[in-house]
Every structure is written in C-alpha cells, then in structure tokens.
Amino acid sequence: MGSLEVDIAGLKMKNPVTTASGTYGSGKEYSDLIDINRLGAICVKTVTLKPMSGNPPPRLWETPSGMLNSIGLQNDGVEAFIDNDLPFLSKQDIPVIVSIAGTSIDDFSRLAKMLSAQSDIDALELNISCPNAKVGGMIFGSDEKLAAEVVSKTKMASTKPLIVKLTPNTGDISAIARACERAGADGLSLINTVYGMSVEVDTLKPRLGSIVGGLSGPAIKPIAVRMVWEVAKVVNIPIIGMGGILTAEDALEFIIAGASGVAVGTANFIDPQAPIKIIDGMNKFLEKHGVSSIQDLVGALKIDS
Amino acid sequence: MGSLEVDIAGLKMKNPVTTASGTYGSGKEYSDLIDINRLGAICVKTVTLKPMSGNPPPRLWETPSGMLNSIGLQNDGVEAFIDNDLPFLSKQDIPVIVSIAGTSIDDFSRLAKMLSAQSDIDALELNISCPNAKVGGMIFGSDEKLAAEVVSKTKMASTKPLIVKLTPNTGDISAIARACERAGADGLSLINTVYGMSVEVDTLKPRLGSIVGGLSGPAIKPIAVRMVWEVAKVVNIPIIGMGGILTAEDALEFIIAGASGVAVGTANFIDPQAPIKIIDGMNKFLEKHGVSSIQDLVGALKIDS
Amino acid sequence: MHQITARVVENKEITRDIFRLTLFAPAVARESKPGQFVHLQCGVNQSYILRRPFSVHQTVGVDAFDVLIRVVGDGTKWLAARRPKDSVNLIGPLGRGFTIGAELKRALIVAGGMGVAPLVFLALKLAEEKVKVYTVMGAASKDQLLDFMDLKRLTRKIAVSTDDGSQGHKGLVTDILGKEIEEADPDVVFACGPLAMLRAVAGISRRYSTSCQMSLEARMACGVGACLGCTVGAKDNYLKVCSDGPVFDTQELGW
C-alpha cells in the first residue's frame, strides 16, 4: 500500500486531507458523524481578536453546482476560541490549523502571538482573502506589498508554521503568492471563495443580506485547479489546494496540478463522509497505479511539448 | 404588454437578447433550429485579420454546471468572413455585431476600418478578453492603460458603435471598465470566460490540449452578475451582460444588476431554443409585474439601507 | 445524530403536491423529539448541491419516521419521485425541538399551512405527558388542512381558519388566536408556520403574557451548526436556526 503521508510547512499529516476554514466549525460539530481523527489535519473557522457578529441574514444562496455565503467571519473572538473550542481539539490526535484574520497588521501579530503560546495548535493560516468582511479580508490579499507586509510581521510574532490563504479575486495570484513566499510564508492555501452575487427577480432584491458573497463548491473547481497550477509553477513552498473538492478524483486533480495537501469545504455540507471517502479513494488510486507515495503525484501533470 | 425594446450604444434592438460571440458561429448554423430574426441582435464568432487555426484538440471539457473551452479564436480571417458569412447575415432583419481581436493595436484599427465599410454590420465588439489565444487576448483586457489605448485607437478607425468585451480574470474589472469608457467605448459586454483547467487523473494529463481554457455556463453566473453590478455602478455606457444565462430569470438577474442587454452563450448548446424562451419569459415577466418597459428594470436592484 | 442511507418505506401524495415520505431509520426514529429535523440529500449529480431540511413529522413504529413534503422546487420534486426501495441519505435528528417543561399543564398549538408538520408529533408527546392540548389551525383551504383528524383526536378543542372560508373562520389563524388563548388559558403557545404568521403569533402571545415557542425556517448548508449560514437575528446577536433552534422561545429572539 502506498503512503499518504505529507509534510506541509512542517506539519506532519498522515494524509493530505484537511478541512477548509469556516466550513467545519471547530470540528466538534461533525465529530458525531465522522471520526475526525482520520483527517490529515483540521483547520478551524477563522478567529479574530474581538468577537464579530457577522453579516445580516440571509447568508446563504444556492447556485448551479455551488453556493454563495456571506457569513462575514462571525466568531466569538480568540479568547473564547482558546477557552471553548481548543480543549476539544487538544484531545484529538491530529494537527490543528487555526485560521486568523484582522483589520490591521497589528491584529494579526497579536493573534499570532496569543495562539503561538498554545501548544496544541500546530499551524496558523493567515486569512487575507475573505471576501465577506471589511475586517481582515481582501485588502491584504489583493495587493502584493500589503500581503508581504502582513506576512512578514505575522511571521515575526509567530512560532508556528505560517500558511497564507490566497484570494482568487485578483488578476495575478502568482504575484501575490511569490510576495508571500518572499515575506516568509511557510505554505500557501488556495483558493478562498470567488466574489459572486445573485438576485431574486420577483422582488428585485439581492439574495444575500450583504448583496455580494463568496462562491464555493464544484462550480469553482476548474478555477481553483488552474490557480494551484499557476502558483505551483512559481513558488517552492507547499500548497494546500481547495475549491469544489467532492471526491478523491477532485482532490487528485489539485495534487497533480501542484498541491501537497487539499482541503474539503462545501463538500462537508453535501456529505459529511466526503473527507473519509477522499482519503480512501486516494489509497485506492495509489494501489491501482502502483504509486508508492502520494508525494510522487504532487505536480506530476504531464504536458506534451 | 410591456416593451422589450432597448437601445444599446446606438443599436436599436427589439429585445435585449443577443448571442455570445463564439457560441453561435455566424448564426447560419442555428438558423434551421430557431428563427434567428426573433433575436434582439446577433454577435458572431470573433474574427481576426488573418486566418487562425486555433488550439490543438481536445478543446472541450465539461465541468460541474459548466464547461471549459480552448478554441483559441479559430477563424478564416476577416476577408473570408466578409465573403462567406456576411451575405447570410445581411439577409436577416436584425442588428449584426461583429467581434474582433488582434495581436496589435494596428490589427484592431485595420479590422475596424475594414468592417466599418460594410453597411450590413451594426456594431463592433472589441474582444480584448479571450483567455484562449496569444493573439488579442487578455493582455489588453487586464491592463487599464493598454485597454484605453486599444479602445481609443480602434474608435478612431471605426464608424460603428464600439462595444468592449471585458475579461473577468482581473482583480478590478471596474477600473478597466472605466478606462474603456473614458477612451470612448460606446458600450461594454461582460463577462468573457473565466480561466480554468481540469486534469485527467488516471493519465496525469490536462483535459485540454492547451492545458488552460475558459470556463462558461451556469457555474459562472454568480460571478458574472456580480461583475455587471460592480461595473454598472461606475460607468454610464450600456452593458451587455453574459455568463451562464439559461432562462429568462437568469437574464433578468443581469438586467436588474445593471445590464441593458444580455447575451446567451453556452445555453445555446444545451437548448437552441433558449434565446427564444428567454425573450418569451421576459415578456411574461413584464406582464406579470405590470412593468411597461424592460428599461425600467435596468439596474433596479433594491438595496436596504 | 446519525448519517444514514435510509430505505423508502412508502411515499404517498396525501393531497395535491404534498407527500408523506416514510423512511426506515431506526436510530433516527428512536431518538427524534418533536420539533427536530432531518437533513435530506435530494439526489446526486444534480445542479443543486445542498441538503434540504424537513421536520420529523411522526415516528412510525420504532424503526421508521415520516416527513411531510410540499413540492416547491427541484429538491422536493426529487423527493416526491422516490419510490419504495429507493433510498435517501439523511442526517438526523438535528436541532433543538420543543421544550416541554415538567410543570406544563395546558398548551395551545398554532399550525399554519405546512407548519403543521412537526406539530402532530408534539401533540402526541404532550398527550403522553398528560398536558391539556388546544389547537388553532389555519390553511389556504379545507383540503390543505393537513393532519386535521389527528390533531382533532389529540386535542380538547380545535379551532380552524381558512383563507377561502371553506372550513372554519374565513381569514387568518391570527384573527382567532386571541380568543382561543383566552379560552384555553395555556401555559405556553407552540407555533409553526409562515414567518408573517409567527411574527403575529409572537405579538399576540406577548400581549397575553403567555410564553411562546416557535419553529423557524432558514436556508441551511451544514445543518449541524458548523457553517453559521442559517442565522436569525436575535436581540443582540445571531442564533443558528439549525442548532440553537429550529425551535426558539420568542424571548430568546427578542420578538
């Protein structure tokens, strides 16, 4: 049997599958339905320094093979996270990635410092790509200089591996990726949701309380795979790929395009067993093709020339 | 009964529905299946100065609620278009929009001049957004300065209304839109396809001969509606909206978000009757809601504040 | 909470476009409480991707349960087409149901349209607990008064309104609610139905200083409290309909 083990930015994962921030709460919510210890890692909902109430409802709308959300980083703040959510995660036997966002570079540094003090946290994910909140959000993620600055400052404040989550809502994701790498990012994750909106024609109203939201799910998979491929060509740090992954085959598309790990987001809503099925499917794929390690598939895309 | 008439950049259309360039050939291909004279206008496949052979096959791949294409602007060149395709269009009773692309600003000017001499052509669509060809393509469409330059030069060479087609593969489509408006564009059309790719995992090969292609269809509709809404807020020239329109309701989403016209692309492949059904559905909508003109719905999005 | 691929036992169109779907799922049937719901996957390879939530309508023996489904879109159309031996993937039971206090003596149930779905199950439970139950029920017309006979059997008095006057009071449930509250003098009002009705029921209950629990609806993604997508605005925060609810005390909501 082939090995699914990967090392992403110093995170030793028994398989490449983690959860996408914001789709899995703190893991507890799904722990009745799947054995979360089978995951390669868990990435929790983005936390901010202070509690945030999030955007006005409605916050969800379904679109063809996808969904729009406008949650807006609702969370109880980092202290509540440490007190209420971390104890559960500490008891699990998998690496924990905590996603953080802030309004200012100072916010990020303070979050990184507070969370670095927690031994049960294995890595930080810098969410500079949330399309749904004034806080944190995309300002940092769509400007090379700002991205570099927030990454290097956060890196200084942190003792944990730093994964930077990129937004697809930019003209040149490779440039941002390179800037983050140069600024000291240990890994990248992509993609966050794609800006989108929908209108209820009979009432002339937007379907979301905040008008615009983030598109996720199978609809965006081709965009996400393409971005992973583009970014993988220009950086040397590992990538966690995500965007519409439902099956092992979907996950392998990302890996072959250049991702070392994958995150499952919207698929959890469709089928909570999805991450497990993906892990099992990856095992079968290695076996079928006689591949000894999933790492041999990372970036293995064959291009005629 | 309400009126569907619209005037887009001087183009008098009996309804807001046109075809999306590249999905309808020169109209002849579909004329056995629908009465193309019912359309508000027809927009033909992009033509270039010289014949282009296009990209290597495979050129199509289906994705969840969408499709990738990498046609690469295959066409027989502008002279063949004028000789072989235009005579058929001349016999029709609807406005004809000809989409043009080039490698250099000079190409665009020459095309504009040649086509302006044809009395049966009613408008030009400047395709500065094709993700599938080195020619023409996105270089112009993702840089404000270049976009402005190609628009103003083409405008000078042209006596026809000039519609500029924008790419979604940019961080700030509003900025490009504004640049085009300032440079003299009479209208805008958006969106072209979104860069995407897909991998055949068993062979490790890209699904498309040119690796990356353009994503179209319902999957991208939320992205397209959002971009129309963003652009409509900042320009005063009319917009033709497109991207995943299958039904009258889809079309109305674009109109309410700010488009004066809509183009039907991928939907033609699914159901050649789609444009007709959309026109009929718009009529019913006006009737149901007692709206006297479709123009009253343009940009009518209701936002709580 | 379980995820189960449940076999369809029966699927019956009980009135135009309303189906009673019976699913074999022992663990869910045993653990469900009135007001809880199940999250149903309505097909695969569909262009819509999310599950759809449905109240547990009633348990059938110890191994199966019913949902009442009104066909309103693609997902419910898919469910309506299920036949015995087909299967449906479900997650449940989910959410917080109705709270039946130990002291509860008298209760008034208010059902509007499809809102009746979780209320028969509730009435049964209340009857078991020896609570005196009164019901006020409204629908568009007589043939849309679902479960009328069941509720009638389980309650001391059932008052009815229909939009078209084909049975009972012609008008809204809320037209007659005050009078019924006065008569029944309930410790609590339990309501489910359209949002506008629930808002009105909350107001009327408050006027009579009667506590009130109501089951809300919201678009859902996860159904288990993980995505924060289904929130409803409460007094000074947002509550999750799927896991803080779907049943809320009107006081929590600040209604």
Place this chain on the structure above:
Amino acid sequence: MHQITARVVENKEITRDIFRLTLFAPAVARESKPGQFVHLQCGVNQSYILRRPFSVHQTVGVDAFDVLIRVVGDGTKWLAARRPKDSVNLIGPLGRGFTIGAELKRALIVAGGMGVAPLVFLALKLAEEKVKVYTVMGAASKDQLLDFMDLKRLTRKIAVSTDDGSQGHKGLVTDILGKEIEEADPDVVFACGPLAMLRAVAGISRRYSTSCQMSLEARMACGVGACLGCTVGAKDNYLKVCSDGPVFDTQELGW
C-alpha cells in the same frame, strides 16, 4: 435538422450495460442517413450540462429510430433509465454520414465494439444499393458482438475477432483485416470503432490502396458546427467532427 422532444417507444438492455433506445421522431427517422447522429439532452438540472451525441443506429418503420447506448457515465446512465412514455429532447439528424458513391460495387465494413452502432444502417443502405458487402467485426467477447445476426444477414461474409477468443479469431480486428481486404477486394472500407483501431484500419487500407471512410468521435458542445469545439487535426487545418464529419475520408484527415 430538427429539435424534437421525442417520446420513448422502448428501451431495452440488449446486453450488460448496453441499451437500445427507440425514439418516436418521424422527421428524424425519415431524413437520417447512415453515419449521421443525434444530439440528446440527458436530463435537466443535472450537474453536467451538455448534450451527448449518438449515431442513428437504425430507423424503425418510418416514424422512429434506434440508438445503441453503452453506459459509460452520468449521461448514458440517465438515458438507460428512460422508460416508455418518458421523453428525450434531441437535435438531428446531424453531420455528414457515409458517402456511397454511385459507382460503388464492393464494400468492406469494419466494426469495433460499439463502433457497430452506425454500421447496420449502412449495411442496409448498401444492400438496397446492390453493393456487395463484407464485414469484419471485433469485440471484447462473444456477448459483446452486437448486431452480429443482422450484419451476418446483410453481408456476403462476416469475419470475427474477439479479445478473449470466445468467437472467431482471438485478437484484434486489425489482425485479420488485411486478409479480408485481399479476399473481398472492396472499393471502399467503412469503419467505426475506437480511435486506435481506426488509426490502424486507415494504415492497412492505405497499404492496399483502398479508399477508407471512418466515423470519428469527439467531445461536442453545439453539435451543429457553431462552436469549433469538436475539431480533429487534419493535414493542415482542423475539421469539425460534428459538421464536417463525423464520417471522414482518411485522405481528408491525412491519415
């Protein structure tokens, strides 16, 4: 060319995972020529959106026609589940079929696997035109030799190969093709089957200086020549499988 919502007359699983779907569509049945195809919409609200192309297998009377369908993915699965009285939206007949020259005296048909689909119709037409027909046919195994009896009836000689040797030569169709060309001395070879087979058939035909027409496959979007998505590389340009083909003379392709 028509777009029709055709009623399903019959849908029969003729061997494991292969269905013969009969559709009522008089105009299409009347106008179809061997080698042409129909473009079928395989459901609505599916996550896949495009139509799927299928060769016209045979006309049934004057009002209906058959397609042979091998279930390979979601679209064909959907078609396999159609029942009489269901309907299927189709566009057809499409493309350029086989060209039967006025001078044609002797023809050899080469069918590989599902490639047999358009060839019975062709054999019938050739028989009508008094052309002497010979057939070489290959499949994975005996039970996959579709339409064997029909082709046998319509041809002077039928030579068979199977991958597993369960009938005829054990091996590939192309192993025995040369010998059969020598024997039949055809004016033209008509072939349909997997790409690798077609490539080999083209080479063998060229060696015998026999002209050769073959039906190609490609992913399609429009099916009517509008999108340029289904092209195949020819000598120095790209040809559209849907409207320049699907049947090509190997000379056009430069094969």
